[in-house]
Amino acid sequence: MTRFIGRYLRELVNPRYEVRAFIHQCYTIGYSSLALIGTTGFIMGLVLTMQLRPSLIAYGVVSQLPVMVSLAIVREIGPVISALIFAGKISSSIGAELGSMRVTEQIDAMEVSGTNPFKFLVVSRVLAATLMLPLLTILSDAIALYGSYLGVNIKGHTSLQLFFSDVFDALHYGDVMPALIKTFFFGAAVGLIGCYKGYNSSKGTAGVGLAANSAVVASSLAIFIIDLLAVQITDLLGLN
């Protein structure tokens, strides 16, 4: 795996870029998880708001609801939930796709045809995953906040303008940036693990299933480990 990452970084900066394959992957990877990540974002925002409300009423700080929810979503829940869904959707499909290309010798055929399959298949996918997940997360955060606004309005009353001005007052650079930066690492992990499992898939159809399955398991785990590291680092840097 370390060698695979090393090779990825080397081929990433190596000229003769596969621009078209990259753009195609951005579209496929980004677009295919859009609806799913948007929907879960909306539900998370709404549910979180409704769950927090009684406790905040008990403490007499229900006016802080938008602040609490937006911090929870932007700092942790948005990035992690989006990444986990992304892992389930993208890591498995990359694992299965590259795995079946390996098994049916399509990867060998590319190499014989003078195309570097690592660059064409792996670099384009990992790079696309790295860049798409942050965008999807931003979108998911926004939809979650809108969901939260609706949640506030079910029992209470606030205008969209007031809600979002509370939210933006609450969010600082130190809340947004670390959360955004870690999503790049989540995306890279999902892409790298999916590609690694698929590219090195063993022969036979069983190998393809295994590649897809272990890609999801490993990348979900990797997301939590990166999250753990990220919180330590932001803590050390005093951004918390």
Next chain:
Amino acid sequence: MSITERYRLAQMVHTDGPVIKVSNLKKGFGTRVVLDDLSVELSRGESMVVLGRSGSGKSVFIKCIIGLLKPDAGSIHVLGQDLAALDHDQTDQLRSHIGFLFQSNALYDSMTIRENLEFPMRRHRNTLVREQLDEHIIKTLTNVGLAHTADMMPAELSGGMQKRIALARALVLNPEIILYDEPTSGLDPITSKEISSLMTGIQEQYNTSSIIISHDMSCVKRTADRIMVLLGGKCYAMGTWAELARSNDDNIKQFFE
């Protein structure tokens, strides 16, 4: 002069002697030795069939020749060039003179037939404009009788048609050498006869040299100038159909029964 012919002339690598020369080739996986001291030569315009039991290392042999597998020992010269001495770009350049037909066809299942055939050309014929590319692809497809499938997906075609498309893709760069890995396995007798005739047709039309792995004796008989029997990782016997067919050796006889 058509583009095809012009490219063919431009790409001709002039070598005297054999187009492929394999000397003392060794290749194993882990502790298992698959090829053990294999030496063989292929002359220009010749078709050599490799016979051998399943798992005897026939595919490994031709994958070493195309450079998909690295030999553990020994040397391989293709068109006069030592594979081990070539860098990445030179290897790609050399490979553009070799067509490779995979046992599993290895068609790109997410691409149309046209895109499948364009794939080898995007690297090696990237100076061609759209119309020339299209003209060449349709011409290559016509060669295998499947011009109408250009915009279909591989999964829409029957096994025999997929094999012919794979053959067309192997031919699209007008290679001087073609390596066939079990070109007729899994096909019905009629389709497999069609594939064999295509192969001999190509050989006559372009004077290509080829190595053919096959168990299908009617295909072997039709295509082989020479036959090599691979056994125990070595060249166990070599000869024409007539010579080997009257052999009394059990290891050879079993293929001809």
